Amino acid sequence: MAATHTLLDPDTLSRAEPLGLMARRVVEGYRVGEHRSPFNGFAIEFSQHREYSPGDDPRHLDWKILGRSDKYYIKQYEQDTNFVAHLLIDGSASMNFGSAKITKMHYARGLSACLAYLILQQRDAVTATLFDDRPRDTFQRTDSLGKIHNLCTRLTAFEPARPGNIRACLEDYAARLTSRGIVVVISDLLDDPEEFLHGLRRLSLTKSEVIVFQILDHEEISFTLDGTVRFLGLEDDTRLQTSPADLRKSYLKAFNDHQQTVRRACEQCGVHYTLCDTSRPLAEALSGYLAFRRRAG
């Protein structure tokens, strides 16, 4: 319960809840919900006819056409369904950085918990996977709001310690994805952007809606450190002693180039991209994105 209280910020939830998380694309669900399903089945609304082919369930034959024209047609229907939201949370060591009170990992946990809560509350399903260089911990799919506490506990229990490999993880996840849904990638995306692009492309081939939340610390964005600093790499053995003020211009240029590449990769793959600065309240970032999503339809 403590983890739940920590991660589920009431302010965040109160601002995000009315906005909900509507599936932007058609998602595959396993029960009737608020979202359109790509499957034309037996459920509610007729969609079209098609000729019968051997193997089709004879229960879907349109007997009226058979009676009138002695031809075999199968009736197809559109059905509303719920969706499964796949939360892919970067748990690599770089997520452990935080210049203020919270680290990027902490921010990612909160964001994941809030998203899961919103999704479960609207009776959709959630599955969450923490990964670094490979998937480390997977929270099985659930549509029960009561399981949110378990999810929060699992998120809190995970401590980033290893270097990341987002490409491998995304490709692996895409290979294992059996149905279309919403894939939410929460990461600092500090890996090679080309690697990220490959993974993202592979993920987008699953026809799931992909949303990318990039979590960055404010210091990583502005690089305002002073004095002489010895930088110790979180994911590698880099040890670099320098004056950040002297490097600020070049650092920001390299950083902005990286961000441009990331944004461009997301645009190429039709992916919603949201940058989350850990210095900004989570509520502000989440509600801002959801409002944008609602406007975009």
Place this chain on the structure above:
Amino acid sequence: MNFLSPAVLAGLGAVTLPIAIHLLNKLRVREVRWAATRFLLTAVKRDQRRLKVQDLLLLLLRCAVLALLVFAFARPTFQPADKIAMATGAPFTVAVLLDQSASMGASDGVQTRFEAARAQALNFLAAFPADSAAALFLVHDGYSGPVARPSTDIALVRRNVELARLGDRGTDFKPALHAAFEALRNVPGRREIHLFTDNQATGWSQLAAIRQELGTDPEIRAVIHAPASSTLAGGNLAITSLKPDTATPVAGQPFRLLAEIANFGDTPVTAVRVTLAIDGNAPSADAVVDQLAPGGSRYVPLLVRLPASGYHTLTASLPPDRLTFDNTRTFALEIAPPRSVLIVESRTGPAPWQGSGHFLASALVPVPPEQASSYYLQVERKTAAEVQASQLSNYSVIYLCDAGPLSPAVSTALADFVKSGGGLVVMPGEATPASVYASDPWVGLLPASLGLPLEPVDGAFAPGPYNHPLLTPWNDPAAGTLAAIRAARAYPLLEMPGRDADTILRLADGSPFIMSQAYENGRVVLFAAPPVPSWTNLPLHPAFVPLMHRLYATTARTTAAKLNLAPGEPFQAAVAIGGLNKDIYLRGPAADARPIAVGRVELVGNQAVVRIKDTAAAGAHAVFIGQNEHPDLLFAVQPPDGESDLRSFAADILDPAVATTPKVARAPSSEALAKKGGFSLPTDRQLWTWILCAAAVLSIAELLCALRASRSNT
């Protein structure tokens, strides 16, 4: 380069401050665990070289600024080490030489070089360490030694420096340097010679000897304190010569002077007005020089009508410039009262033209008979028999013009006459028995012995050019030529070995025609023929009159006094015996000068003589004997013409390796003029202001670099 405050150089350790701060900053490291190292590595890879260079540049600039500040406070200077040592208090012995030559009167508009040099010498002495000794020599073309031996009484030396006055004498550093060298030669400890001067090039005419002497004792160091610039703003015009162009000054008659005007500036001058004043009155004559090129000179004739007989001064003047002593030049002369000359002749009849001295008398008094009495020359004509030995002293010149034989008494009296300063012109002719001149006193009196008269093969006078001053006017073709004169008959003038005789004029065949010889105080001139047409056409030639007058001027009895002196040259003149033991008062050339007692009339031999030693100031000097209101004598001191040339040597001229080429004249820089006292001394220049400026410039550069680095990193 040396330092006035070398202890401050210890502050150079401060140069390590930026380095220490740099290292401390490196040591004060904060560790940060960082995620986005890929951007850091990219930035470092891109900027590492630039940052290193930038850091190094900033570090060097900061170190340089600190080092320059320390250098500035250490007061670096071009002063020689000895002066620095002086400031440290180590006693030593110095000979101070202060140049008081005329060229030191050059002014920059505020003060003269002499004033500046004197002030600098006083400052130099004021900083003297205790127990040090100094001697003082005042330098001109000689020297004077107010403190000739090194004295520890520096106040005495300073007082003598304060009392030193600018003179009008020339420059020769050799005597003073020699005296200073001798004064220091046997003194123990460190010894130095400090020469405060304008370092005029003409003063180093004996440079090789000076260098050689100083080289004999290298422990005696010589330091020259000289101004940086040797030229004067506005140039320098000078009267370098003033000499008469008329043979004999005659009261009431025109008198021509030649003034040589020289331009020592570096720009041409135009319309230079030269004036000539008599006895310090308003100018009586003037002339204008249209143009005078740099380094050029020109003679300007000035014509005045002389006043009454007596002593007079003629002063030529130029417009004033910044070197005043050479803008005026004074010439003193004595206009003798009308003189009598005696022509001893032979006569063939009672008429004047029947005398052999007729042509000579006419030439000496070339005026109508009614004006002859007022002419300055009064001619008496007598035969040899009429000459009385006791009357010879009444004449200034005696001409023996084809005179008959003289009695032994007259001959002896003639010799005495010449000894006492009289002039004797011997023109032997037909009436002259040559054998007479072969006996005493004539053998010693005449410049040559006489042979038997003969007819020269080529009796023409030798054509010019003529070297004897008597004949130089005929070197000008416009004055005619003497080559047209011929001698039909002539006595051979046989030159006598060992005799100091001048040959004034020769015939074309080389045989002497006119010879001259000084004989004690007088002068004897010997002609080879008398001025009668049967012997030579000389009396019929236009050159005869001026030649006779010039001859008279050179042989006439005048005062023995030399009236035109160089500065420092003693004046001496014989006066009437009645003035013996009377006080002598001298009034100098200064406008406000008053007569000052300079001694008494002395007895030299059997003559009363005025002797005056103090003749340093150029210009007219008046000598009063006793309580006379009017001057009894006038003489002039003329400055040396070389002093007007202000070209100078560099201050290191005593270094044997330095070439002896005078500096090229150039205008003084504004910096030099602005410098206090206008006396810029490169050997004395302190550099701290320049170094402070450099430090300021480097500080600004460091600031700009830092700002640029800051901007480039944000």
